[in-house]
Amino acid sequence: MKITNIRVTHVNVPFDAPFWWTGGLYPGASKSIIEVETDEGLTGLGEAPWYHFGEIIKSEIAPALIGADPLDITDCEARCVPPWQITANTGEGAASVAFGAVEVALWDIKGKMFDLPLYKLLGGAVRKEIKFSEYFSFRPEHNGAGGEMSPETIRDYCLKMREMHGSSIFEGKLILGDPNLEIKTVRLLRDALGELAQIKLDSNMQYSLTTARWLLRELEPFNIRNYEDPVATFEEMAELRRHSTIPFSTHVPDLRRAVALGAPDNFVCNFAALGGIAKSLKFIAACEAMGKGFWCYSNDLGIMTAAYLHVSAATPLISEASQSLFRWQIGDVIRDGPFRQTNNAVRVPEGPGLGVELDPAEFRRWAKLFEDEGPMSHFYDPARPTRHRTLPLH
Known part of the structure; x- marks a missing residue:
């Protein structure tokens, strides 16, 4: 061939x-x-x-x-x-x-x-139902969607996802430059969702080490499952580890530094960014040997998501829910897409290969x-349309 x-x-x-x-x-x-x-x-x-x-x-x-x-x-x-x-x-x-x-x-x-x-080429399935989180964030209203711009509306959105889809795993970015707003939102989420729901957070490296120390101390009572990139560097995460028991994750796949410094605890990666499925499997195996966790990235379309499903099905280490923006995607390039979870899970496709095909x-x-x-800009700020967004340095 x-x-x-x-x-x-x-x-x-x-x-x-x-x-x-x-x-x-x-x-x-x-x-x-x-x-x-x-x-x-x-x-x-x-x-x-x-x-x-x-x-x-x-x-x-x-x-x-x-x-x-x-x-x-x-x-x-x-x-x-x-x-x-x-x-x-x-x-x-x-x-x-x-x-x-x-x-x-x-x-x-x-x-x-x-x-x-x-998944059968990779050795067979250890699971067929693959976990994914729901996502929440501050979202301005657009054509009748979004509008979650306060702690109360984010709480209500998550409750709606639980009622409609059986969701109990939630991950989100609470990034408006105000850590007090994050604390208030998490408090409301925990009170509304109960103790058994998982809450994960991601600041996209927003906070200074000083602010992150204080913020994680305030968040600790709310049983945060994971905090992604609370600060900008592995060195700062290692220092932050001395002050918090909340696990940390990152998109930066530098396993050597993570092992040497003791933080972060988990990696969240796209398979192409790691060089493909074969290299991803090697990286995941190395994570397992070094006591680090691994799960999959969000904002992918159906083809890469199918790859995540198969590898997660065949890999015992990937037991944590991967990230998901499925609920917000208005379409996909594959038939019957986008994937969407019910009761936190998506079933691995059973067709040959990835098990998906293009919808012409x-x-x-x-x-x-x-x-x-042209390509969509991910840096648009309505208040400053000609410049990248800047946040207060906390």
């Missing part, structure tokens, strides 16, 4: 309402969808975490892979990605991320070749939106 063509299509899939994060208002996902075609009629699907990686795939990755055997993933990687010593010295890791998006498609082809779901009409719809509007 040989690779004959690689198609890259940029798409925009908005949320029903934007949400506030450290950088500004986050309106949705601008992704690149990858289709790897073969001379035996099989096509694999991949997804890049941001559209500019799709441009690298077009210019660098695709030409190197034409004629390659898609089942020989090691050879495919060697054609595209420099040795790690080179990327470490140059700081240029974009080729690894771009290849990681294509590598997901190669696994999809392999599963289709053997007519097996990906929806795919065209979101591709046209990208063509018409």
